[in-house]
Amino acid sequence: MDEISQPQPGGKRRAIPLAVSSLFVAISLGGIGLIVQLYLKSLGTPVFLISLTTTIQGIGTLFGSWLWGTVSDYVKRRRLLAFLTFGMAASMSVLIVLPPLRVVLAVGFIRALVFAGTGVVAIAVVSAASLPERRGKNLSYISSSRSLGFALGSIIAGLALARFGHRYAFALFAGLPLLAFAAVWLLPNENPIERKEKVSAWKALFTSGLFDLYLATALRQMAIFGTFALLVVYMDSIGIAVGVIGLIGASNTATQVLANLVFGWLADRIGRRRIFMLGFFLSAVTPLFFVLASNVWGMVAGYVSLGLSFSSMYAGSTALIGDRVPEERQGQMLGLYESSRGLGGLFGPVLAGVLVPAIGYGGMFLVMSGIAFAGFLVLVIGRLRGRRRAQTQASAPA
Numbered sequence: 001m002d003e004i005s006q007p008q009p010g011g012k013r014r015a016i017p018l019a020v021s022s023l024f025v026a027i028s029l030g031g032i033g034l035i036v037q038l039y040l041k042s043l044g045t046p047v048f049l050i051s052l053t054t055t056i057q058g059i060g061t062l063f064g065s066w067l068w069g070t071v072s073d074y075v076k077r078r079r080l081l082a083f084l085t086f087g088m089a090a091s092m093s094v095l096i097v098l099p100p101l102r103v104v105l106a107v108g109f110i111r112a113l114v115f116a117g118t119g120v121v122a123i124a125v126v127s128a129a130s131l132p133e134r135r136g137k138n139l140s141y142i143s144s145s146r147s148l149g150f151a152l153g154s155i156i157a158g159l160a161l162a163r164f165g166h167r168y169a170f171a172l173f174a175g176l177p178l179l180a181f182a183a184v185w186l187l188p189n190e191n192p193i194e195r196k197e198k199v200s201a202w203k204a205l206f207t208s209g210l211f212d213l214y215l216a217t218a219l220r221q222m223a224i225f226g227t228f229a230l231l232v233v234y235m236d237s238i239g240i241a242v243g244v245i246g247l248i249g250a251s252n253t254a255t256q257v258l259a260n261l262v263f264g265w266l267a268d269r270i271g272r273r274r275i276f277m278l279g280f281f282l283s284a285v286t287p288l289f290f291v292l293a294s295n296v297w298g299m300v301a302g303y304v305s306l307g308l309s310f311s312s313m314y315a316g317s318t319a320l321i322g323d324r325v326p327e328e329r330q331g332q333m334l335g336l337y338e339s340s341r342g343l344g345g346l347f348g349p350v351l352a353g354v355l356v357p358a359i360g361y362g363g364m365f366l367v368m369s370g371i372a373f374a375g376f377l378v379l380v381i382g383r384l385r386g387r388r389r390a391q392t393q394a395s396a397p398a
Contacts, residue, residue: 011130011138017186018081018122019145024183025085025118026146028176029111030153031160032092033057035173036104039166045101053108060112062342068117069124069335073328077125078187084121085181087114092174096167118180119146120338124331125187127322133268136275136319140264143314147256154250210324210333212382213276213317214340219375220283220313221344222351223368224306227287229349231299234361238294248299255307263315272320277379279313284373287365 033053040050072080091110094103122142130138153173160169235245267275282305289302318334325333348368355364 011126011134012141013188014129015126015138015141017183018126019141020186021081021085021180021183022118022122022142023145023149024176024180025088025115026149027153027156028088028092028149028173028180029115030150031157032095032111032153032170032173034154034157035161035166035169036095036108038161039095039098039170040101040104042166043101049101052105056105056109057112058342058345060109061116062339062346064113064116065120065338065342066332066335067113069120069331069333069338072117072121072124072331072335077121077331078184078189081118081121081125081184081187082181084114084117085177085184088118089174089177089181092170092177095170096174098167098170116338116342120335121331123318124334127318127334128327128330130322132323135322136264136267136272136315137261138264139318139322140260140315143264143311143318144257144260147253147260151250151253151257154246210321212378213320214337216280216375216378216382217313217317217337218340218344219378220280220372221341222348223287223344223372223375224283224309224348225345226348226352226355226371227290227365227368228306229352230356230361230364231290234290235299240296240299244296248296248303251300252303252307255304256311259308259311260315263312264319267316267319272316272323273379273383274316276313276316276320277376279309279311279316280372280376280379282309283313284369284376285309287369287372291362291365291369 036053037050040053068080068084088111091107091114094107099107119142123139126138126142127135157169157173160172164172232245232249235248240248263275263279286302286305286309289298289305292298293301317337321333321337322330352364352368355367359367
């Protein structure tokens with residue numbers, strides 16, 4: 001493994017408080033979306049305009065990941081995380097006054113923009129502070145806590161909305177990022193980042209040998225977002241009850257909570273590439289479950305496969321980026337990785353919406369499986385080219 005970064009000591013000391021902070025942030029974001037959609041529905045907002053909340057969130061994530069990842073390479077990351085978590089609380093507190101649609105959409109963009117930064121900066125802090133042999137495990141604390149937070153957020157949101165109504169439910173979820181803000185200050189003091197000659201993100205992408213990973217990730221996300229964009233509608237059309245649909249969806253995040261920890265540990269033991277290659281392969285298999293078994297258990301198998309594929313892909317990929325990228329560029333490159341995920345997520349649902357009327361749900365699932373498999377092939381080809389290049393260099397005369 002080609003380790004370039006020079007880690008600071010204390011990766012686990014930073015991972016634990018950041019896992020706590022990430023948990024509260026994820027609970028907040030995981031619940032607020034449900035409350036916002038039901039609030040807009042109560043105002044009589046057309047379905048198309050309600051769906052814009054998801055689109056805007058995707059755009060905010062796409063730009064926020066790269067923006068805050070880059071900023072984190074120039075400022076103290078603990079202070080930046082404090083700013084971002086407080087920014088989440090501030091943007092969400094606007095909803096307490098029950099504003100009109102245009103304000104809801106505007107603060108939704110801001111919320112997504114700052115939330116994207118909390119994830120990227122957290123993994124940049126942990127990655128830079130971790131020894132290579134512990135990087136995957138330390139990073140898994142962050143991803144596992146986020147998965148748990150999203151699951152808890154949906155559960156708590158439904159209970160809070162039923163008990164308190166829109167206004168006080170918004171107030172509850174606006175307060176959770178303040179707990180994340182407090183947890184950030186438990187981080188140890190940072191060592192100054194040694195500044196070196198500036199390298200552009202695109203140059204670093206090619207010189208670090210990560211281009212195939214980023215391209216494959218965009219294709220994988222396009223396939224997965226396309227597969228799941230209309231899956232709730234599909235399950236409803238084949239007669240699965242709404243309450244059961246919610247439980248099926250929860251099987252994804254429930255799987256990720258443990259799988260993130262396991263694959264993070266394995267990435268340190270058997271290698272990053274083997275772990276994320278498994279994730280990309282499973283991503284191609286996931287849509288096939290919905291073709292082969294149009295029943296509850298087929299849906300559950302697909303969602304569990306999604307949880308396993310994401311956990312293995314993310315654990316191996318982020319650890320490899322930490323290995324290959326110098327500390328002073330980890331924020332930028334991890335942000336660019338998150339942006340590549342967001343880019344695929346923008347195009348997948350659009351393609352699914354075009355395919356279903358033309359070839360049906362089964363045909364759409366097969367196309368998405370093919371796109372995900374294309375991402376897997378990109379990695380296979382990249383690996384073969386890397387081996388061939390290494391053999392050529394080894395056989396060249398000194």
